[in-house]
Amino acid sequence: MATDKSSLQLVANGILKENPIFKLALSMCPAVGISTTVINGLMLGTAVLFVQVFSSVTISLLKNFIHPRIRIPTYTLTIATWVTVIDLSLAAYFPAAYAKMGIFVKIIVAFAIITMRLEMFACKEPVKSSFWDGLGMGLGFMVGMVVIGFVRELLGSGAILGYDVLGFKPLLFFILPSAGFFVVGLMMGFFNWIETYYAERKKR
Amino acid sequence: MKMILTIIFRLTVSCLIAGTIMGTTFVFTNKAKKANEHAREEKVMYALLGYGAGQEPDEGTALHEIFRYIVADGDSQSIGYLLPAGHHGEEAGFVFVQLSLEGDFVSKTAIPLSEEKAREQGDRDNAVQTALGSSQIARFVDQVMVVTEDGSRQAYLLSGKFPGYKTNISIILALDPAYSIIGFEVMEHEEDPGLGAEIEQDYFKNQFKHKPLEKIKQLQVVKEPLPDEYYNALEGKLELAAAEQIMLQYSDNDIYAITGSTISSDAVTSGIRGMTKKFAYRLDTLEKVLEAQQIGVPF
Incomplete structure (x- = not known):
């Protein structure tokens, strides 16, 4: 049962139609906890992107070998392996980033979005579409994290990418974890509004 | 039955593949990671000694390492110290001084070893073991660094590890020649962000600064709110003179x-208390012996 979508559609699907954070509302914990700045969001997003693509491709490659009754342990093992690989590589080659991110990179093992994509997509589809789906989902997550990080950094510390742009701190509240929920909620509403807006316009 | 075997077989193979991938990555990245850690350690040490980033230490500054071993000879044990030999300015290899557990002199063995080789644990252990012969077994325990400037002591650098709330906390502690704390830096920990991880913050770390040995010996934690003026002084928000004044006021x-x-x-406090107390005792014992036996050392 191969999907009939093209690679571009698969990527766009991950970023817009099934955006992990704004549409599927999965992996909310990192979205709320870590996205206090654009850089944090970008770094975690990149790590997730790699883990998602590698895991999707691995599971898709091995889908005939994996016994269907024990697929969950195999998924976990696959994700854990790639997280470890990325964790070790980050520690070795990007020590400055790792000092900040280290503790969160390990948590990627438990991100719902990755397991969910393996279960829903990669274990049924050919390698090529799994790759594009993983890329789309990873990019979707990264875009979501960066957008939330942008809003929170701008409103919370008055800066973008660490550069002071406003000169003052509008609302310190946005740096705190609980503000993450507000930003995610507002973004969700915004995404839905755009979607309905275009759907309405198409009808006319 | 066949199903069980298939499941076992396939899961095992998956695990083996995963293990191979992870192991290979570990081997490839470990060297780079070690180099990073070493660079960071060096940076932290210089920072503790008061040299900022990019600032080179003075020419007269030298680091001397003391390696501590436990030597087992049948049932009896003794402590061995591997020290650089010769007075200030001489290059005379290393000397291995053995003390009994009570702190009395046992023996002294000269060990031909260059400074670079002494830093490599494998080479160092081999040299010590060869010099001792096969009847005694030496086990490396820890090392401290003595910082000297033109032959006079400036500081001691100790690295230590003690259990924290979750896993071990490892720190580098700098003491001055009278064993008062110059400062410490947390190298590795896995305490909770926002809670235990605050041990890395200045307002906690700097509380230890300038505490004299007598105070460290009975240092405790108190569950009281940190006074505002002390907090500002610790965080470096005040002018230097004013901050010093307040720090002095709270030094006891x-x-x-x-x-x-x-x-x-509490873990950090008692860890530092233990490290300082033990180190002061050990060094005093060692120095007594060195003096009595007239063994020259460059520090």
């Missing part, structure tokens, strides 16, 4: 625990 106080992280605060 115990350590104010981090709110919500009494266990982490």
Whole structure:
């Protein structure tokens, strides 16, 4: 049962139609906890992107070998392996980033979005579409994290990418974890509004 | 039955593949990671000694390492110290001084070893073992660094590890020649962010600064709110002179625990207390012996 979508559609699907954070509302914990700045969001997003693509491709490659009754342990093992690989590589080659991110990179093992994509997509589809789906989902997550990080950094510390742009701190509240929920909620509403807006316009 | 075997077989193969991938990555990245850690350690040490980033230490500054071994000879044990030999300015290899557990002199063995080789644990252990012969077994325990400037002692650098709230906390501690604390830096820990991880913050770390040995010996944590003026002084928000004044005023106080992280605060405090106390005792014993036996050392 191969999907009939093209690679571009698969990527766009991950970023817009099934955006992990704004549409599927999965992996909310990192979205709320870590996205206090654009850089944090970008770094975690990149790590997730790699883990998602590698895991999707691995599971898709091995889908005939994996016994269907024990697929969950195999998924976990696959994700854990790639997280470890990325964790070790980050520690070795990007020590400055790792000092900040280290503790969160390990948590990627438990991100719902990755397991969910393996279960829903990669274990049924050919390698090529799994790759594009993983890329789309990873990019979707990264875009979501960066957008939330942008809003929170701008409103919370008055800066973008660490550069002071406003000169003052509008609302310190946005740096705190609980503000993450507000930003995610507002973004969700915004995404839905755009979607309905275009759907309405198409009808006319 | 066949199904069980298939499942076992396939899961095992998956695990083996995963293990191979992870192991290979570990081997490839470990060297780079070690190099990073070493660079960081060096940077932290210089920072503790008061040299900022990019600032080179003075020419007269030298680091001398003392390696501590436990030597087992049948049932009896003794402590061995591998020291650089010769007075200030001489290059005379290393000397291995053995003390009994009570602190009395046992023996002294000269060990031909270059400074670079002494830093490599494998080479060092081999040299010590060869010099001792096969009847005694030496086991490496720890090392400390003595910092000298033109032959006079400036500081001691100790690295240590003690259990925190979750896993071990490892620190580098700098003491001055009278064993008062110059400062410490947390190298590795896995305490909770926002709670135990606050041990890395200046307002906690700097509380230890300038505490004399007598105070360290009975240092405790108190569960009281940190006074505002002390907090500002610790965080470096005040002018230097004013901050010094306040620091002096609180120098006889115990350590104010981090709110919500009494266990982490207590772990660091008792860890530092133990490290300092033991080190002061060991070095005093060693020095007594060195003096009595007239063994020259460059520090």
